[in-house]
Amino acid sequence: MSGTAIVGIIILIFVTGFGLLAGCPAYNVYSQEQAGRAALAEAQSSRQIAVLEARARLESAKMLADAEVVRAEGAARANRILQxxxxxxxxxxxxxxxxxxxxxxxxxIYVPTEGGLPLLESNRLAPRTSPAP
Incomplete structure (x- = not known):
């Protein structure tokens, strides 16, 4: 190899290295832009998931309320029939x-009488003593 070839290779390496360094800021901007787009897409996806979960909870609550109303109506109807x-x-x-x-x-068991007072049977539970002679 001659001296001019070595100088040419060094210049080529220098130009290539300088070109790569010159391209770094543009790549950094591109990389940050792509990272921002990814973060935005993730935020939108998370928001959509939260909205769908909230809708599911709302529908579940409405269905549970409807079921409770149907159960209460059935119990009221059964009570009316018994009554x-x-x-x-x-x-x-x-x-x-x-x-x-x-x-x-x-x-x-104490059962209330007409006046609302229970009949007490205290004499029945008292210990029996023999009558005095």
Missing amino acids: DSLGGPDGYLRYLQIQAIDAKDASI
Whole structure:
């Protein structure tokens, strides 16, 4: 290799290196622009996901409310049928009272009288003593 060839190679390397350095700011701008676009696309995607989740929660809440209304209407209809078949509200309340008594595991049950006061049977539970002679 001659001296001019070496100088030519050095100049070529120098020009190529300088060209790469000159292109770095443009690449940095391009890279930042692409990163910004990616961040924007991610933000838009996250927003769409949040909106869809909110819509799903809203629809779920509406359906649960509708189901609760249907259940309450069914319970009211069943209560009305029982009430009518038992002779009105008083008969229905008596029926509910009997159901509550059946559900309890008690040995003594106090039933209210006409005046609303229970009959007390304290004499029945008192220990028996033999009568005095």
